[in-house]
Amino acid sequence: MNLIADSAELRAFCARLAKADYITVDTEFLRDSTYWPKLCLLQIAGPEEGDVAAVDPLAEGLDMAPVFALFDDPAIVKVLHSARQDMEIFFHMTGRLPAPIFDTQVAAMVCGFGESVGYDTLARKLTGAQIDKSSRFTDWSRRPLAERQLTYALADVTYLRTIYLKLARRLDKNGRATWLDEEMAILTSPETYRLEPEEAWKRLKTRSNDRRYLAVLQALATWREVEAQQRDVPRGRVLRDEQLFDIAAHHPTTEEELARSRGINRDLARGRIGKAILETISGALALPDSALPKPSPKLQSANGIGPLMDLLKVMLKLRCEEHDVAQKLIASSADLEQIAMSDKANVLALRGWRFEIFGRDALALKHGTLALSASGSKVRVVPVAQADKR
Numbered sequence: 001m002n003l004i005a006d007s008a009e010l011r012a013f014c015a016r017l018a019k020a021d022y023i024t025v026d027t028e029f030l031r032d033s034t035y036w037p038k039l040c041l042l043q044i045a046g047p048e049e050g051d052v053a054a055v056d057p058l059a060e061g062l063d064m065a066p067v068f069a070l071f072d073d074p075a076i077v078k079v080l081h082s083a084r085q086d087m088e089i090f091f092h093m094t095g096r097l098p099a100p101i102f103d104t105q106v107a108a109m110v111c112g113f114g115e116s117v118g119y120d121t122l123a124r125k126l127t128g129a130q131i132d133k134s135s136r137f138t139d140w141s142r143r144p145l146a147e148r149q150l151t152y153a154l155a156d157v158t159y160l161r162t163i164y165l166k167l168a169r170r171l172d173k174n175g176r177a178t179w180l181d182e183e184m185a186i187l188t189s190p191e192t193y194r195l196e197p198e199e200a201w202k203r204l205k206t207r208s209n210d211r212r213y214l215a216v217l218q219a220l221a222t223w224r225e226v227e228a229q230q231r232d233v234p235r236g237r238v239l240r241d242e243q244l245f246d247i248a249a250h251h252p253t254t255e256e257e258l259a260r261s262r263g264i265n266r267d268l269a270r271g272r273i274g275k276a277i278l279e280t281i282s283g284a285l286a287l288p289d290s291a292l293p294k295p296s297p298k299l300q301s302a303n304g305i306g307p308l309m310d311l312l313k314v315m316l317k318l319r320c321e322e323h324d325v326a327q328k329l330i331a332s333s334a335d336l337e338q339i340a341m342s343d344k345a346n347v348l349a350l351r352g353w354r355f356e357i358f359g360r361d362a363l364a365l366k367h368g369t370l371a372l373s374a375s376g377s378k379v380r381v382v383p384v385a386q387a388d389k390r
Helices: 007-017 065-072 084-094 104-110 119-127 147-174 177-187 197-203 211-231 241-250 255-259 266-270 272-285 305-323 333-341 352-366 384-389
Strands: 022-030 038-045 052-055 077-080 101-103 370-375 378-383
Touching (some): 007 065, 022 084, 022 147, 065 084, 101 104, 104 119, 104 147, 104 177, 119 147, 197 211, 211 241, 255 266, 255 272, 266 272, 305 333, 305 352, 305 378, 333 352, 352 370
Parallel strands (some): 077 101
Antiparallel strands (some): 022 038, 038 052
16 A cells, blocks of 8 residues: 655655546544644645555655645645535645635535535545445554555545546536536635634623623633643533533623533632632623623524425425525525514525526515415426316
8 A cells, every 4th residue: 555654755656646627535533632623644645546545644854845835826626525624624734725626515406416425425425445344433643554545435436536536528518617616715715714712702602692602702711722722621521511501691890700610620720710700790790781792683584484494495406406406505494583583694505606597586476476276296386367167
């Protein structure tokens, strides 16, 4: 198996790929005990059969610069499957993102392979390969790596070549190549992966509109994010979400009060963490009313909107089946709710190619110029005039 752990060998390998039209890329990483994903193995293949290797980023002194030069080259398409986590790793390592990219999972959804199709399923359907998944959850940080681990890891980029070429041909044939542009733009945007501590509280699901409570929650979530990043531990190792909610709700101001909070013992309350929590709370409580965060505006669901959403779901399913595209790529349930409440909802389904496939008909259904009609086991979309005649 081709495992590269030497800088000179890596330079030579990357030099061979420098003139390739595309490369396929995959990673193996761990994140169980860290905040940042720990890259344990990087697999790369070029178009030629022999140009495939696993790169060991844990090898002492290995210079990864040649790999990142390939990633930066705009003439080389970087092909990945379900790319978001891999892209996050590269962004954290270098502050840059590979581009251009081709995500085969997104392409598969556009080509009618269903919702979030897995790599092994796609490999079986497009190449006939049966991927041995027994090594998927092994410890990729331990050395030496077993041959079965390398076999599994390299399969993730070797079959990806055929998958990419077949999907690209389908997209060219059906004229849908541009449908991927918006998704790829999201995946190659630094904003997708920037983890700003001040924004961490927005990921927490709370129903409270109390602005002082939200101020304490925001401050605690910001402090937790900074603490987790600096210590490189998962957020939950600092404080769990439910602990943040509990502390924000009764905002203790003394060690004794803090020690009565969920999951906080007296020693923790008296230690460095406890002092930091109390200082954070104190700062949030001292904020003037004008500086308090405002709850996110929420559209109020009108009475009777449920049946309309049911109709929109049927319309979405019909149109996606007709066009052989995954529903997830067109609209989510939340998107349908927004469409039901507003013709100008800020959702992708009301823009571009999604509007042509579904959005226009969704609005027509909502306003009664289209109707759904059942005939035996089939459901059809008909103009209202035809529906009235029936």
